[in-house]
Each structure stands twice: as structure tokens, then as C-alpha cells.
Amino acid sequence: MKQQIVRFFRQWDLQIMVIPAIAFIFIFCYIPMYGVLMAFQDFSLFKGFYHSSWVGFHHFKMFFAAPELGNVMRNTVVIGLLKLCIAFPAPIVLALMLNEVRKMIFKRVIQTVSYLPHFLSWVIVSGYAISILSVDNGSLNILLEKLRLIDGPINFLSIPEYFWTILITTNVWKEIGFGSIVYLAAISGIDPNMYEAASMDGASRFKQIYLITLPSMLPVIIIFGILAIGDFLNAGFEDILLLGSNPVLRDVADVIDTYVYRIGIQNNRYSYATAAGLFKALISIGLLAMANYMARKTDNSLW
Amino acid sequence: MTALLLAGAMALLPAMTGCSKGEQTEGSPSASSSPSASTATGAASPSPAGDRFELGSEPLEFSFYGNYDWYTMPKWGGDLSSQWIKENKKVDVIAVNSGGSAMQKLSTMIVSNNLPDVIWTERDAEVEKLRAAGMLVPFDDYLDKYPNLKKWAGEETLNMLRSSDGKLYQFPNWYTSTPQGNAGYVVNSKIYKELGSPKLETTDDLYAYLKQVKEKYPDVVPFEAGEGAVGIDTMYSAFGENRTAYFTGMMGVPEGNELKSLFLDPAYRESLQFANKLYREKLMTQDAFSQNGDHVSEKVTTGRVAVFASATPTQLGARGDTALREKDPEAGYFMIWPIHKAGLDKNKIYPGNYNQLGWNVSVITKAAKNPEAIFAFLDWFTGPEGQRIIIWGPEGMYWEGAGEDGAPKFTEKFVTDPVGRNKLMDSTGDLQWNGNTTFIDQSKMKFEQTLAPDQQNWETRWQSQITWKTQMNVTEFSNLDPTKDSPEGIIAQSVNDILLKVRAQAVLNAKSEEEVAAMLDQAEKDAQKVGYAQLLKYKTDSWQENLKRIGK
Numbered sequence: 001m002k003q004q005i006v007r008f009f010r011q012w013d014l015q016i017m018v019i020p021a022i023a024f025i026f027i028f029c030y031i032p033m034y035g036v037l038m039a040f041q042d043f044s045l046f047k048g049f050y051h052s053s054w055v056g057f058h059h060f061k062m063f064f065a066a067p068e069l070g071n072v073m074r075n076t077v078v079i080g081l082l083k084l085c086i087a088f089p090a091p092i093v094l095a096l097m098l099n100e101v102r103k104m105i106f107k108r109v110i111q112t113v114s115y116l117p118h119f120l121s122w123v124i125v126s127g128y129a130i131s132i133l134s135v136d137n138g139s140l141n142i143l144l145e146k147l148r149l150i151d152g153p154i155n156f157l158s159i160p161e162y163f164w165t166i167l168i169t170t171n172v173w174k175e176i177g178f179g180s181i182v183y184l185a186a187i188s189g190i191d192p193n194m195y196e197a198a199s200m201d202g203a204s205r206f207k208q209i210y211l212i213t214l215p216s217m218l219p220v221i222i223i224f225g226i227l228a229i230g231d232f233l234n235a236g237f238e239d240i241l242l243l244g245s246n247p248v249l250r251d252v253a254d255v256i257d258t259y260v261y262r263i264g265i266q267n268n269r270y271s272y273a274t275a276a277g278l279f280k281a282l283i284s285i286g287l288l289a290m291a292n293y294m295a296r297k298t299d300n301s302l303w
Numbered sequence: 304m305t306a307l308l309l310a311g312a313m314a315l316l317p318a319m320t321g322c323s324k325g326e327q328t329e330g331s332p333s334a335s336s337s338p339s340a341s342t343a344t345g346a347a348s349p350s351p352a353g354d355r356f357e358l359g360s361e362p363l364e365f366s367f368y369g370n371y372d373w374y375t376m377p378k379w380g381g382d383l384s385s386q387w388i389k390e391n392k393k394v395d396v397i398a399v400n401s402g403g404s405a406m407q408k409l410s411t412m413i414v415s416n417n418l419p420d421v422i423w424t425e426r427d428a429e430v431e432k433l434r435a436a437g438m439l440v441p442f443d444d445y446l447d448k449y450p451n452l453k454k455w456a457g458e459e460t461l462n463m464l465r466s467s468d469g470k471l472y473q474f475p476n477w478y479t480s481t482p483q484g485n486a487g488y489v490v491n492s493k494i495y496k497e498l499g500s501p502k503l504e505t506t507d508d509l510y511a512y513l514k515q516v517k518e519k520y521p522d523v524v525p526f527e528a529g530e531g532a533v534g535i536d537t538m539y540s541a542f543g544e545n546r547t548a549y550f551t552g553m554m555g556v557p558e559g560n561e562l563k564s565l566f567l568d569p570a571y572r573e574s575l576q577f578a579n580k581l582y583r584e585k586l587m588t589q590d591a592f593s594q595n596g597d598h599v600s601e602k603v604t605t606g607r608v609a610v611f612a613s614a615t616p617t618q619l620g621a622r623g624d625t626a627l628r629e630k631d632p633e634a635g636y637f638m639i640w641p642i643h644k645a646g647l648d649k650n651k652i653y654p655g656n657y658n659q660l661g662w663n664v665s666v667i668t669k670a671a672k673n674p675e676a677i678f679a680f681l682d683w684f685t686g687p688e689g690q691r692i693i694i695w696g697p698e699g700m701y702w703e704g705a706g707e708d709g710a711p712k713f714t715e716k717f718v719t720d721p722v723g724r725n726k727l728m729d730s731t732g733d734l735q736w737n738g739n740t741t742f743i744d745q746s747k748m749k750f751e752q753t754l755a756p757d758q759q760n761w762e763t764r765w766q767s768q769i770t771w772k773t774q775m776n777v778t779e780f781s782n783l784d785p786t787k788d789s790p791e792g793i794i795a796q797s798v799n800d801i802l803l804k805v806r807a808q809a810v811l812n813a814k815s816e817e818e819v820a821a822m823l824d825q826a827e828k829d830a831q832k833v834g835y836a837q838l839l840k841y842k843t844d845s846w847q848e849n850l851k852r853i854g855k
Binding site for chain 2 (some may be wrong): 045046048127130131133134135136153155157158240245246247248250251262263265266267268271287296
């Protein structure tokens with residue numbers, strides 16, 4: 001303990017640099033937290049926080065009794081799970097594959113091309129997706145028709161069964177390159193001697209990936225995995241709002257965030273929106289704690 | 304010295320109350336209770352009490368907030384028109400912008416008690432909330448002093464705009480006393496001619512025509528319904544007399560003196576069945592519900608559309624007409640008289656609608672230091688002189704002098720320099736907060752009629768020949784929406800969700816007319832479950848209230 005304090009003061013110049021970050025988080029993340037109390041009020045803009053009446057769990061009861069809730073929860077969980085199982089591992093796979101590419105130029109080109117979509121906004125990406133998937137002059141339909149795989153164009157964006165696939169695919173396309181950067185960095189930190197030793201012992205390329213690359217990346221993967229689980233209920237917002245605008249898709253596209261936006265924010269029902277948001281945040285914290293607890297067994301936990 | 308000031312303040316007092324007619328006499332109570340030097344000078348500086356505020360007699364500066372995500376106010380004085388106003392009328396307007404999230408911006412300003420002087424916003428229940436919270440300034444005392452609004456909007460329109468306390472708080476924009484609107488059907492003239500110019504009057508004609516188009520032109524979309532498939536609502540008018548797209552948004556259909564369920568309206572059911580048939584047989588755009596505006600625009604301007612229906616097909620129609628004509632003088636678009644179901648009276652078919660109250664309103668908040676001066680400006684702005692300048696620029700460029708109605712006398716340059724003229728008119732578009740539709744249209748029409756047909760503006764031509772004659776007056780159905788967080792507001796939200804879903808499902812997924820009917824029956828049941836009847840009752844009551852106000 002004493003040692004730690006001594007070390008802390010010896011690094012005072014470094015510690016000072018942390019202060020702005022702490023202040024930032026305190027001011028912008030902790031102080032506004034009292035706002036969650038709005039969930040227990042009938043908040044009115046004109047009366048303000050201090051004069052709005054208190055209604056206890058009224059908004060929570062309404063939220064749990066809402067006829068849409070079952071559907072919304074199912075979609076949130078399913079889309080969250082799909083993102084966790086597909087969108088989370090995808091960059092890891094890409095990083096492993098890129099690592100095996102021996103032509104440097106090819107690797108660089110792939111890396112650049114694949115991370116560029118990250119910088120496009122969802123408005124543009126959804127515009128692309130809608131154009132590609134449309135029936136009138138949509139490239140995908142034209143391609144499939146020319147290949148004689150389908151008889152007539154398919155209305156991809158009007159069939160609920162296809163929505164999750166489209167959503168996850170566009171998500172992976174947009175984020176895979178950028179997500180892989182951090183894993184590539186982890187890979188580049190691996191000692192080349194280990195690979196040399198392994199190949200001397202006769203390990204194949206697959207064995208090397210499995211026995212050296214992956215275990216060395218594991219701490220990074222676990223940390224990002226914990227964060228991804230904490231983010232589980234953030235199934236998506238902009239992407240769903242833009243790609244799932246067709247009312248036919250509402251049964252499969254409505255998640256907590258879009259529901260809160262539509263019902264709460266657009267209709268000035270601030271307290272209701274806060275209650276739903278608070279509910280979501282509580283579950284997220286629970287999930288995060290659980291993931292961290294499991295990760296602690298591998299000594300790679302967040303705290 | 305103090306006594307002198309006191310006497311001065313006292314002398315001014317009755318005059319001041321006269322100015323605001325005992326109504327919210329700001330300043331005067333404090334002047335009588337604690338006559339300090341500051342109140343005395345404060346009272347002395349405005350123009351002699353009881354008099355009107357003379358625009359231009361002293362500088363006027365106020366802040367202006369446009370309550371829209373998309374709206375960013377152009378710099379005041381950045382174009383020729385507002386520059387002229389700034390220099391000659393000494394008016395400066397300071398923009399408060401929404402930064403893309405209007406609702407949050409307004410909420411923040413309300414909570415932090417930092418309201419702008421003028422809010423330009425939708426004419427909805429939110430205005431009533433502001434009023435109820437005592438944040439708005441009533442206009443009643445100014446109406447007679449500044450005559451333009453009263454003269455051009457008319458008593459009936461002003462009555463409709465009045466709040467529940469009987470006072471007027473809203474200054475309308477693009478209000479009108481003559482029919483307006485652009486909804487209808489635009490037809491590709493080249494395809495039409497090549498198919499032998501068949502009769503296009505009834506829904507059967509339309510169906511047969513679309514079938515022909517599909518056969519002969521596989522790359523063309525026979526029927527384009529626009530973004531969000533609004534064309535389907537436009538087509539609703541074809542299946543019933545006195546039916547208009549407005550009722551679908553209103554989620555109620557007037558019958559007698561009651562609003563009835565939209566899901567059970569025979570005309571609505573039939574229109575969805577027809578749309579479903581078009582969709583099933585690939586006669587309608589297959590992307591109706593997923594495409595966005597850019598996709599529609601691309602199709603129309605490249606001529607890949609045979610018939611295009613929407614709430615404002617004129618804008619794209621005009622653009623497409625110009626684009627196609629450049630390549631081929633025979634190509635282009637024209638409008639047809641609205642389609643009707645055989646057996647109905649074609650003069651009672653209203654694809655679109657107009658509202659005497661116009662589009663939106665400006666309200667003056669209590670934050671304004673001199674609300675009367677702001678009102679004086681808005682009133683001047685909506686009058687002939689203000690309108691001439693903000694629409695067609697300062698005098699001497701595209702117009703010179705005015706006729707008896709205040710209509711500008713357009714110059715040669717108005718015709719010979721369309722590029723410069725349009726550039727000027729575009730630059731002030733977002734500063735037209737108090738558009739006086741009747742005045743503008745009368746001036747425009749008078750002038751257009753003096754031109755040869757091919758020199759006439761495409762939009763103006765079809766507006767005068769067709770669309771203005773086929774839009775329904777829905778003023779009596781204004782303000783029927785409940786506030787969003789009231790019980791009825793929550794019901795409205797749920798019913799709207801049900802409507803949007805069933806409308807898309809019926810068109811996209813139904814396999815037969817019976818299935819469309821079954822879906823609508825189910826929607827009616829679902830809607831009744833969430834309280835549709837209560838919502839219709841609320842809207843009916845508001846409607847009847849409106850009728851009383853109009854005096855019908």
C-alpha cells in the first residue's frame with residue numbers, strides 16, 4: 001500500500017494528465033445521472049425537473065404492459081445475439097486471414113478497402129443497400145436474374161424473413177475492416193520466434209494459428225468480448241431505423257432503442273422513454289458484470 | 304429631479320395602457336409602484352404610445368428560431384431582398400438554428416428559459432402547450448393597427464387559428480383564400496403518344512393503360528407511387544366522392560357529422576385492393592415502401608415512369624419535363640384530370656387538399672422586448688410590399704412599380720433572365736415566413752396569362768388547369784390531433800402504427816381482394832382494442848368545434 005502511494009507521487013506528472021479525462025467523465029456522465037429520476041416523474045418541460053409530479057413506477061408498469069413489448073424484446077435479443085455471434089467474431093477472422101497473406105501490397109489494399117466503409121454514415125450505407133436490393137434496377141436482382149437463379153426479382157426489403165440477414169450483412173460489411181485493426185495490432189506484437197520454433201517442430205499453418213496466434217490474441221479478444229456483451233442490448237438504432245423503414249418490417253425490426261425513439265422521444269413522452277432506457281441500462285450492467293465475472297477466471301477481466 | 308421623472312412617468316402611464324389595452328401591461332405596474340429613472344426612460348423611448356410602430360423609424364432586432372430539423376436560416380442580409388429590408392427598414396433578424404435536432408433544441412430553450420423572440424413552427428398541439436404555459440404574446444390588440452394580416456387572411460382563417468382562450472397567437476404562413484395544392488397524376492407524354500393516346504379517366508382505363516405499358520416497355524415502371532407510397536393515398540380519392548388523402552393521415556372519415564373508422568371506409572378498402580392488384584401484377588413500383596426520394600427522382604427524371612401519382616408530383620414532374628425535353632422535344636410530362644372509379648362524378652374527386660390556414664405559423668414569445676414592433680414587421684412582411692420584395696427581389700430588377708392590388712409590374716428582365724430570377728427567388732425561399740398565397744398567385748397568374756403557352760411555367764400551367772380545381776378544402780379538419788402525451792395522443796400513436804403496417808401489408812403481401820379485406824378487418828379489431836373509438840370521438844368533437852368557429 002505504502003509502496004503504491006510512493007509510486008503514485010513519483011509519477012505525479014503522468015497522473016495529472018488523467019485529471020481532464022476524469023473531470024470530463026464526472027461532469028458529462030455522472031452529474032447528469034440524476035436525470036434518470038425523470039423515469040419516476042410525470043416530467044413536463046414547462047414545470048421542469050423540480051416541479052414535475054412524482055408517479056413512482058407508473059411508467060415502468062406501462063412499459064411492461066405495452067402490447068409491443070414482447071416483440072420488441074424478442075427482436076432486441078435476437079439481433080443482439082446475431083451481432084454477438086457474427087459481427088463480433090468476423091473482424092477476428094479477417095485479421096487472422098490477413099495475417100497469413102504474404103504479399104504486403106495485397107494485404108495493405110485489402111485492409112484499406114475493408115476499413116473505409118466505417119467512415120461512411122448509415123444514411124449513405126443504407127442508401128447503397130436499398131439501391132442494390134431494390135426490385136426496379138437493383139444490382140443484386142439483375143445479377144441473380146442474369147445467372148438464371150431466380151425467375152423474377154425478389155423484393156428483399158419487403159420480406160420480413162430477410163431483414164435480419166440484410167441487417168447483419170451490412171453491419172459486418174461496414175465495420176469488419178475497422179474492427180480488425182486492433183486484432184492485427186495484437187497479432188503484430190507476437191514474438192516471431194514462437195512461429196519459427198513451431199515450424200521447426202513441424203506445426204502446420206493451421207496449427208500455428210490455433211496454438212500461437214489465437215492464444216496470444218486472447219486477452220484482447222476477451223476484453224472486446226466483455227464490451228460486446230455489455231453492448232448486447234444496443235442491438236442497433238440508425239441502421240435499423242434506415243434499413244427497416246418499411247412498415248411491413250416492424251414486427252422484426254422494432255428494438256428497444258427504436259421503440260423508445262418512436263414512442264418516447266418523438267412524442268415528447270420523456271418519462272416513459274427514460275423508464276424504458278433505464279430498464280435497458282440495468283440489464284446491460286448485469287450482463288457486463290456477468291461477462292466480467294466469467295472473464296476473471298482467465299485473468300483478463302476489466303476490473 | 305426625481306419628482307420630475309415621476310411626473311413624466313405618470314403622464315405616460317395612461318397612454319401606455321392604451322397601447323396594450325390593459326392586457327399584460329408590462330412595465331406599467333412597476334412604473335406606478337416604484338417609479339425609478341430606468342422605467343421612466345424605458346417608457347419614454349418607444350414611439351408615442353397609442354400610435355402604431357412605424358417600421359423603419361427605429362432599428363428593430365429580434366431572434367428567430369425555425370423549429371425544423373432541416374431548417375437553417377440563411378444569413379439575414381445575405382441576399383438582395385433581406386439586404387434591402389435591413390437597409391431600408393432597419394430590421395435585423397438573428398438566427399437561432401436547430402442544428403438538426405429541432406425538438407431537443409426547443410426543449411432545451413424552454414427548460415433553460417432562454418426562448419427566442421419568434422418561433423416558426425408547425426401549427427400543432429405543441430403551440431397550444433407553449434400558450435398554456437403563458438409563453439406566447441397574443442396579437443389581438445395589433446390586428447386593427449396593422450391591417451395586412453386581417454385583410455389578406457380574413458376573419459374566418461383567423462378564427463380557426465385562435466386558441467382555446469379566444470385569442471390569436473399564431474401568424475400563419477402561406478395562408479390562402481383560394482384553392483391550392485399540387486396533388487394528382489403526372490403522365491409520361493412520349494409513352495402516352497406511342498400507345499395511341501388512350502382514354503385515361505377511370506380506374507379501369509388506368510389499369511388497362513398500365514398493362515399496356517408493362518407489355519411494351521419492360522424497363523419502365525408503369526405506376527410510380529413516390530416515396531413512402533404516398534401515391535396510394537392520392538389514389539384513395541378515385542374510389543369515393545369527396546374523399547381525399549388527408550383523411551388517411553387524419554385516420555378518420557367524415558360521415559354526417561361524425562368521423563368514422565378509416566379501416567371500414569369502403570373507398571379506402573377498395574383503394575388498397577386496387578393498389579394490391581397493381582402491385583401483384585407488377586404494374587406498380589415494387590420498391591414502393593422501401594425506396595427513398597432520390598430513387599424516385601432518378602426514375603422520373605430519366606423518363607422511366609409512365610404514370611406518377613403523389614401529393615406533389617409537380618415538382619419532380621417539372622424537373623423531369625425539362626430534363627426529357629432537352630433530349631427530345633416530343634418527350635416530357637403532362638397532367639391528367641384525376642382518375643375516378645366508373646360511375647362517380649369526376650368533379651367530386653379530390654386527390655389533394657388545401658387548408659386556408661396554410662402551412663405553418665410564427666409565434667412571438669414573451670421573451671421579445673417589443674412584441675408589437677415584431678408584429679408590425681411580420682404584418683408588413685406579409686403585405687404586398689413585403690411580399691414583392693421577399694419573393695421577387697427589390698424594386699427595379701424584375702419588377703418596377705405595382706398595380707392597384709399591389710401586384711408587381713414585371714419587367715422585360717423577368718422573362719429574359721430566368722436563370723438570374725430563379726437564383727434570386729431560391730435565395731429567399733427560406734426567409735418566406737409569412738407567405739401570402741393569394742397575393743402571390745394572383746400576381747403570378749395575371750402575368751402568366753400574358754405569355755405564350757410554351758413560355759409558361761410547367762408547374763403554373765398545370766396548377767391553373769388542373770390541380771387547383773381538384774383540391775379539397777380541409778380547413779374544417781385543422782388541429783384535430785391531440786397532444787402527443789395525452790391519452791388520446793398515445794392511442795393515436797398506436798392506431799397510426801397499425802395503419803402504417805396494415806397499409807403496407809395489404810399492398811405487398813395480400814394474394815387476393817378478400818385477403819386485403821380480412822387484413823383491414825383485423826386492423827380495425829386491433830385498433831378498437833387500443834381505443835380507436837375514443838380517438839375518433841375526440842377528433843369528432845374538435846371537428847364540430849371548428850365548424851362552430853367557422854360558422855358553418
